[in-house]
Amino acid sequence: MHAPDGFIDAPVSAAAGLLAAGAIAVSLRGARRELDDTSRPGAAGAERTAPLAGLVAAFIFAVQMLNFPVAAGTSGHLLGGALAAILVGPYTGVLCVSVVLLMQAVLFADGGLTALGVNITTMAITTTLVAYALFRVLVKVLPRTRRSVTAASFVAALVSVPASAVVFTLLFAVGGTTDVSLGKVAGAMVGVHVLIGLGEAVITALTVGAVVAVRPDLVHGARGLRQKLKLRVDGELVDAPDTGAEPAPATARSPRKVWIAGLVTSLVLAGFVSFYASADPDGLEKVAADHGIDKQAEEHTAADSPLADYGVKDVDDARLSGGLAGVIGVGVTVVAGTGVFWAVRRRRTEEEAEATSPTGTSV
Known part of the structure; x- marks a missing residue:
């Protein structure tokens, strides 16, 4: 669903750029709390969350290379918003x-720069x-x-994809450069992206389910989740009395094995499995x-880059x-993502140091 340059006119593209910049600024502040949230039970620890967030970005990059067929002559791929929100x-x-989008646009000429x-x-x-709001409602x-x-991950991911198509259609309605029936565009975009959403939902649910099964403490959306201890009484399993204490061992375990497994999986998907991805145009390309x-x-500015078109x-x-x-894409994304999140977490640490300093300055 990467829009190239030329689909949306310059004023609307600029407005969307300002909106995106504002959302990223807000997210930088919010991410400082998420990445440094060691106060809640089951948190992974601030020193571990930045690499895990970088891994999530790399995994999304890898899976986005795996276009899957959804209809005659049309394919889809993971968008990743639901998966990222639930995990980190x-x-x-x-x-x-x-x-991920920045790496794709700059290095691979996928998605226009403007x-x-x-x-x-x-x-x-x-x-x-959209995904996280719906996910929180469902888990409650x-x-x-x-x-x-x-x-909840399945449903949230399913809904998030056509929601994205609706927003694109609204942007096109305001700043589209082609005189076409908006009703037809809207119907085609939402229809095909409902099908793509099913693929997104399966991928998201399988990934979240796999991580929750082994390390629920590493899943942001599963915080506070724990299995009740069972006791056998007179031959029957019953819930053990709740002592009110959260089990501590998970917080002490290193997520290194999960990180390595995730990185290897991402490399295999991007380096090998991607060769078998569908060559059909994705939903937006087909509708366009x-x-x-x-x-x-318009031709991409980086069309002649060494990695253009993957x-x-x-x-x-x-x-x-x-x-x-x-x-290469997985490697660059995991390094760039981890670097960004380390910087975000470091800024959070500096703010806390300033707040606790008697003079009000960093120490």
Whole structure:
């Protein structure tokens, strides 16, 4: 769903850029709390959250390379807002997806540079906020179990994708550069992205469910979740009395194994599995082609970059070229993302030092 330059006119693109910049500024402040939230039971620890958030960004980058067929001649891919928000929090989630979109636009010529604000608005802000708001509502009304977290993740991810399509349609209605029927565009965008949302929901639920099963303390959306201790009484299993104390061992365990497993998975997906992804145009590309919107698309500024179109320049073998590009993308994204989140967390530490200093200055 990466919009290229030319679909939306300059004034609306600029306005979307300002909105995206404002949302990122707010998210930077919110992410400081999420990344340094060691006060709550089951928190992973501030020194561990930045690498995990960077890994989430890299994983989203990798999975976005795996276009899956959704209808005749149309494919879809993960947007990632719901997954990021549930795993690391909504503010950090906005930053995760924004980092991915920036890497894709600058290095891989995927998504226009002047359209970056539009893409962040639709793919990062909208999906994250819609998904997390719905997720929180669902986990409040559902039983506090791991299955409920997984089910809520599925529904939240499903709804977030057509919501993103609606926002893009609204932006196009205001600043579209092609004179086409907005009703047809809206119907086509929402219809195909409902189907894409099903794929997003499956990927999100499987990923969240897998992490919750082994390390629920690492999942922002599962905080406070714990399995009740069972006791066998007269041959039957009953809930043990609640002592009010949270189990502590999880907070002391290093997430290193999870991080390594996630990174290896991301590298395999981007470096190998991506070769088998669907070559059909994604939802936005298909709608644009069907309604003549793509005639206004402008050539990407970075079209001649060494990694444009997810291939390494001068490497003739398609499988090797795409695999190398994917591996490079995962590596760059995890480094850039981790660097951003380390800086955010460090700023939080400096603010706390200033607040506790008797002179009101950093110590």
